[in-house]
Amino acid sequence: MKLLLSPAAAGNAIDKKRVVVDELEASEAMSKRTRGLIGHAPLRFGQGMMIRPCRWIHMFGMSFPIDVLYVNRRGRIVAVSENLRPNRIDRPVPHAWYVVEMAAGAIREARIRVGDLVEVLP
Numbered sequence: 001m002k003l004l005l006s007p008a009a010a011g012n013a014i015d016k017k018r019v020v021v022d023e024l025e026a027s028e029a030m031s032k033r034t035r036g037l038i039g040h041a042p043l044r045f046g047q048g049m050m051i052r053p054c055r056w057i058h059m060f061g062m063s064f065p066i067d068v069l070y071v072n073r074r075g076r077i078v079a080v081s082e083n084l085r086p087n088r089i090d091r092p093v094p095h096a097w098y099v100v101e102m103a104a105g106a107i108r109e110a111r112i113r114v115g116d117l118v119e120v121l122p
Contacts, residue, residue: 001026001120003048003100008115017119020110021048021102024120028052036101038062043103050120052098062086065104069112070096077116082107 003021023046027033033051037043042064051057057068063086070079070093079093083104100118 001050001122003050004119004121005110005112006117006119007111008113008117018110020106020112020118021046021100023047024100025049026052037066043101043106045103045106045109048100048102048106050098050100054099055094055096056092057084057090057099057101059084059086059088059090067102067104067107069100069102069107069118071098071100071118073097075117075119077112077114077118080107080112080114 001024002019003024004017005020006017027036027049033054036051037049038061065083065085068081068084069077072078072095078095081090084090
């Protein structure tokens with residue numbers, strides 16, 4: 001799967017959409033959602049994990065930092081966390097429906113902002 005970004009400032013024009021994650025792994029079963037990236041190799045730019053449903057994450061058992069997008073049911077990014085380090089708990093985001101965990105630095109590199117729209121493609 002892939003994650004396509006439409007920056008809010010671009011007016012969602014088709015030509016402004018771009019792929020920000022080209023290797024997106026889905027974790028929707030309870031067992032996969034609970035485990036997340038624990039035991040996973042560090043993410044490279046372009047890789048990510050979607051956990052759905054999910055409104056908050058923890059970093060216990062992780063060995064590398066990540067960036068996190070919190071996305072609502074309409075595909076709008078409602079919160080972001082950058083460079084979340086191992087053995088931390090992120091804040092709950094009540095309006096989120098799912099999260100996308102990405103390599104640390106990916107949010108800044110891709111210029112992702114709260115309010116941008118994302119779309120998951122097969």
